[in-house]
Amino acid sequence: MSSSTWMYVVVINCLTIIHADAQQPGYQLWYTKPAVKWTDALPIGNGRIGAMIYAGVEKDHIQFNEETLWTGGPRDYNHKGAASALGEIRKLLFEGKQEAAEKLATEKFMGSQSGAGDRDKWTAEMKALKGMQGNPALESYDDKEWKTIKVPSYEGWETVGLSGFDGAVWLRTTFDAPEGWIGKDLVLDLNRIRDQDFTYVNGTLVGNTDGTTPRKYTIPGKLIKKGTNTIAIQVLNYFDKGGIAGYKDTSRAIAVYPEGDQPEKGVSLVKEWKYKIQNDEPPVVSQFQASYQPFGDLYLNFKNHTASVTNYKRKLDLSTAIASTSYALNGVNYLREYFASQPNQAVVIRLTADKKGSISLDALLASPHKYSVVKKLNETTILLSLSVRGGVLKGQSQLKAVVTKGKLLVSQGKLSISNADEVVLYLTAGTNFINDKNVAGNPAIACLNAITSLQNKTYAQVKAAHVKEYQKYYNPFSISFGKSEHENLPTDERIEKFAGSSDAPFAALYVQYGRYLLISSSRPGTQPANLQGIWNDLLTPPWGSKYTTNINLEMNYWPTGILNLGAMNEPLFKKMQGLAKNGAVTAKVHYNANGWVLHHNTDLWNGTAPINASNHGIWVSGAGWLSQHLWEHYQFTQDRIFLKNEAYPLMKQAAVFFVDFLIKDPKTGWLISTPSNSPENGGLVAGPTMDHQIIRTLFKNCIAASELLGADAEFRKILQEKMTLIAPNQIGNYGQLQEWLEDKDDTTNVHRHVSHLWGVHPGNDITWDTPDMMRAARQSLIYRGDAGTGWSLAWKINFWARFKDGDHAMKMVKMLISPAEKGGGAYVNLFDAHPPFQIDGNFGGAAGIAEMLLQSHTQFVELLPALPADITEGEVKGMCARGGFELNFKWSKGVLTTLEISSKTGGVCLLRYGNKITSIATQKGEIYKLNGDLERL
Numbered sequence: 001m002s003s004s005t006w007m008y009v010v011v012i013n014c015l016t017i018i019h020a021d022a023q024q025p026g027y028q029l030w031y032t033k034p035a036v037k038w039t040d041a042l043p044i045g046n047g048r049i050g051a052m053i054y055a056g057v058e059k060d061h062i063q064f065n066e067e068t069l070w071t072g073g074p075r076d077y078n079h080k081g082a083a084s085a086l087g088e089i090r091k092l093l094f095e096g097k098q099e100a101a102e103k104l105a106t107e108k109f110m111g112s113q114s115g116a117g118d119r120d121k122w123t124a125e126m127k128a129l130k131g132m133q134g135n136p137a138l139e140s141y142d143d144k145e146w147k148t149i150k151v152p153s154y155e156g157w158e159t160v161g162l163s164g165f166d167g168a169v170w171l172r173t174t175f176d177a178p179e180g181w182i183g184k185d186l187v188l189d190l191n192r193i194r195d196q197d198f199t200y201v202n203g204t205l206v207g208n209t210d211g212t213t214p215r216k217y218t219i220p221g222k223l224i225k226k227g228t229n230t231i232a233i234q235v236l237n238y239f240d241k242g243g244i245a246g247y248k249d250t251s252r253a254i255a256v257y258p259e260g261d262q263p264e265k266g267v268s269l270v271k272e273w274k275y276k277i278q279n280d281e282p283p284v285v286s287q288f289q290a291s292y293q294p295f296g297d298l299y300l301n302f303k304n305h306t307a308s309v310t311n312y313k314r315k316l317d318l319s320t321a322i323a324s325t326s327y328a329l330n331g332v333n334y335l336r337e338y339f340a341s342q343p344n345q346a347v348v349i350r351l352t353a354d355k356k357g358s359i360s361l362d363a364l365l366a367s368p369h370k371y372s373v374v375k376k377l378n379e380t381t382i383l384l385s386l387s388v389r390g391g392v393l394k395g396q397s398q399l400k401a402v403v404t405k406g407k408l409l410v411s412q413g414k415l416s417i418s419n420a421d422e423v424v425l426y427l428t429a430g431t432n433f434i435n436d437k438n439v440a441g442n443p444a445i446a447c448l449n450a451i452t453s454l455q456n457k458t459y460a461q462v463k464a465a466h467v468k469e470y471q472k473y474y475n476p477f478s479i480s481f482g483k484s485e486h487e488n489l490p491t492d493e494r495i496e497k498f499a500g501s502s503d504a505p506f507a508a509l510y511v512q513y514g515r516y517l518l519i520s521s522s523r524p525g526t527q528p529a530n531l532q533g534i535w536n537d538l539l540t541p542p543w544g545s546k547y548t549t550n551i552n553l554e555m556n557y558w559p560t561g562i563l564n565l566g567a568m569n570e571p572l573f574k575k576m577q578g579l580a581k582n583g584a585v586t587a588k589v590h591y592n593a594n595g596w597v598l599h600h601n602t603d604l605w606n607g608t609a610p611i612n613a614s615n616h617g618i619w620v621s622g623a624g625w626l627s628q629h630l631w632e633h634y635q636f637t638q639d640r641i642f643l644k645n646e647a648y649p650l651m652k653q654a655a656v657f658f659v660d661f662l663i664k665d666p667k668t669g670w671l672i673s674t675p676s677n678s679p680e681n682g683g684l685v686a687g688p689t690m691d692h693q694i695i696r697t698l699f700k701n702c703i704a705a706s707e708l709l710g711a712d713a714e715f716r717k718i719l720q721e722k723m724t725l726i727a728p729n730q731i732g733n734y735g736q737l738q739e740w741l742e743d744k745d746d747t748t749n750v751h752r753h754v755s756h757l758w759g760v761h762p763g764n765d766i767t768w769d770t771p772d773m774m775r776a777a778r779q780s781l782i783y784r785g786d787a788g789t790g791w792s793l794a795w796k797i798n799f800w801a802r803f804k805d806g807d808h809a810m811k812m813v814k815m816l817i818s819p820a821e822k823g824g825g826a827y828v829n830l831f832d833a834h835p836p837f838q839i840d841g842n843f844g845g846a847a848g849i850a851e852m853l854l855q856s857h858t859q860f861v862e863l864l865p866a867l868p869a870d871i872t873e874g875e876v877k878g879m880c881a882r883g884g885f886e887l888n889f890k891w892s893k894g895v896l897t898t899l900e901i902s903s904k905t906g907g908v909c910l911l912r913y914g915n916k917i918t919s920i921a922t923q924k925g926e927i928y929k930l931n932g933d934l935e936r937l
Contacts, residue, residue: 043535077111201223481505486503510846586598852868908920
């Protein structure tokens with residue numbers, strides 16, 4: 001984005017601070033006990049570096065990430081010759097032969113995968129017991145020196161002690177066979193094992209399976225001995241979760257029992273097993289796309305901290321982006337502060353106490369990456385260096401200590417600090433990534449630049465610079481929903497109570513937490529927020545922690561316009577430029593089309609080809625949907641320079657692809673999108689409704705942009721003609737909005753994706769200007785049901801807000817902010833639960849609550865369009881509307897009382913509140929005050 005554009009945004013934000021900062025509610029997340037799990041820990045981030053703060057007393061753990069540490073490397077993701085299969089795939093779909101079309105697409109059309117290692121060779125070596133002494137399958141094998149591990153582990157052995165491990169492991173246990181079992185065939189029920197197992201009983205192989213097929217092996221009666229019997233299992237885990245997974249329903253035990261009996265009558269194998277790692281170098285597994293990686297861990301091991309503490313509190317202050325931990329121990333009050341500084345590009349940790357000489361600890365760096373090493377850099381600093389297995393990226397992190405009084409010793413890769421008055425730690429990180437084609441960078445540069453920037457600066461100066469830079473984005477907006485009796489409760493307790501109580505201020509806090517997370521994971525100049533923002537602790541994170549573009553990446557950026565975070569769009573728009581270049585190649589190779597295309601996922605390397613499986617991976621509308629964000633940014637800012645130089649060129653080329661791609665349906669004569677799918681539901685089809693809504697909206701926006709810019713009259717004419725021929729939205733036999741070209745919706749389908757309602761939100765293809773279609777869309781949502789994963793619940797908040805049903809929207813808010821153990825909801829740290837963690841629900845939920853208060857996707861700027869009964873009192877400052885307007889407003893007892901509008905660029909503001917409508921011809925920079933009846937004051 002142009003420097004002038006972002007300077008403009010900053011200036012507007014700075015002006016807004018004047019009227020928003022003074023009355024910011026003091027929103028905090030806080031707890032009375034340390035984090036136990038990663039999803040208990042508190043997130044901090046500067047857009048590039050993210051960290052999770054556990055805040056233990058005796059041992060503090062800070063897990064950290066750097067946004068450009070991924071697997072993989074630059075390569076061609078496209079399937080050469082794919083376009084030659086396009087015609088036949090379309091023909092099969094037109095003939096109703098979906099299965100055949102998907103099979104052909106799997107063989108000829110999916111993107112290429114990265115190279116794989118020699119699995120057969122490695123497996124043969126593991127079967128030959130390479131790396132082992134003796135044969136662990138034998139009953140007589142001595143395993144006394146082996147460690148123990150919990151079995152089963154449904155989420156993988158990574159969660160019970162083998163973090164980040166792939167490879168070969170032997171597991172052994174025993175069971176006692178009652179006398180009545182002797183001579184009987186037994187069932188050994190292990191359910192799922194990841195990935196391959198060789199299972200032995202008393203030294204004899206009873207089963208071997210490769211894959212996630214449930215294991216139920218028969219143990220011949222002749223093998224069973226009275227008394228103790230030995231089970232030995234060699235598990236080969238190639239990639240991702242490993243080990244004996246057992247049953248997802250943990251009430252079902254893995255067990256041994258006689259054939260014909262019930263498992264409950266057998267011997268449970270749910271217990272600690274002995275284990276021995278045989279090999280941790282499995283062959284590299286081929287991948288369609290890369291995965292975001294954790295970087296490292298900082299451990300602070302405090303000395304003389306074994307006694308019980310009092311007054312413990314850990315918190316995250318959203319107004320300053322500073323986390324803290326405080327407690328009292330042996331008459332001394334301790335305080336730790338943590339923040340991720342953008343000006344100085346470091347995670348900063350300050351340790352103090354109210355008694356001199358009280359700070360003593362060891363600080364250690366570690367990493368889950370096998371290829372990592374920690375060493376002394378100088379007398380105040382240790383260094384962590386790493387490389388990603390099977391990839392091209394390398395990383396470096398430095399930890400520098402500044403100690404007041406006391407003693408600092410650097411040895412054996414750790415910082416040892418004794419009897420200090422104060423300690424400040426600076427944690428930096430960098431990689432060799434430059435861009436998606438260039439990895440020739442020096443990982444040390446980011447660390448060196450950060451450390452240099454900190455020279456001769458006091459902690460107070462670093463902290464002040466951090467707060468000033470952060471508040472530039474945070475302060476322009478404020479929100480308050482009155483008071484609640486639960487405001488003084490710890491955050492985990494508020495989550496437990498929220499769904500069944502009246503705690504509207506917690507919803508307001510959730511909005512600001514969403515803004516905090518977006519500022520922390522998507523600063524100008526960084527990568528965009530991925531599926532987990534910038535926070536991830538797993539080498540094989542859920543869905544690769546990539547950028548899923550059939551809703552999840554887009555949902556991350558829903559708050560930017562309405563919640564006054566326009567500057568946070570910059571990383572997304574910059575990434576779109578890279579995606580457009582790669583997507584133009586994919587468009588040619590796969591569709592023989594001009595323009596650019598993006599399928600349902602991308603990664604650091606800007607992969608644009610279809611991935612995974614043909615029944616959901618061939619979805620062509622990613623570029624179209626992302627282009628909506630360009631247009632929306634213009635709508636909110638009215639920045640014509642941005643529209644001309646950055647937005648319209650990308651939008652136009654996305655439209656060019658669809659001009660070439662759309663094809664006439666032989667049955668209806670409409671122009672349709674095929675092959676594609678309705679994410680991620682129903683398989684490969686011709687003519688999904690969502691595609692047509694996105695394409696129609698893209699064409700409409702391109703037409704409007706070209707008119708504003710006085711450009712491309714001939715292309716505009718083509719789009720105008722094509723628009724009228726695209727398959728329209730249709731109402732089906734059940735009164736529903738059809739999801740597909742044919743009327744084949746299943747009213748019992750409660751799929752989490754509600755893709756065909758894209759035209760309701762985030763689009764405006766369907767509004768109350770077409771009430772029949774809007775009612776059909778609402779009927780579709782009713783059929784889908786309220787339940788869903790975290791991000792799905794967030795989307796439904798936005799739908800119900802657009803349907804102007806505030807109470808139903810609030811019902812969805814309460815489901816979203818409910819304990820994650822019940823399914824989609826919120827973890828202890830308010831991270832959204834798919835489950836597992838995906839950050840899109842946080843952003844979608846924040847935007848949805850805003851949609852309940854203000855909508856501007858039609859000709860009107862509409863106040864309180866979906867205000868629920870639960871939010872009777874409130875005040876918002878700095879909320880933005882399309883047209884370049886910024887609004888402050890209050891309501892009491894559910895009724896609007898005051899309104900203030902500032903105009904960024906001038907123009908007519910058409911206001912609506914209930915049945916009241918008024919029009920104001922605004923001037924740039926002017927402020928207009930109105931009462932609750934929309935009368936000028």
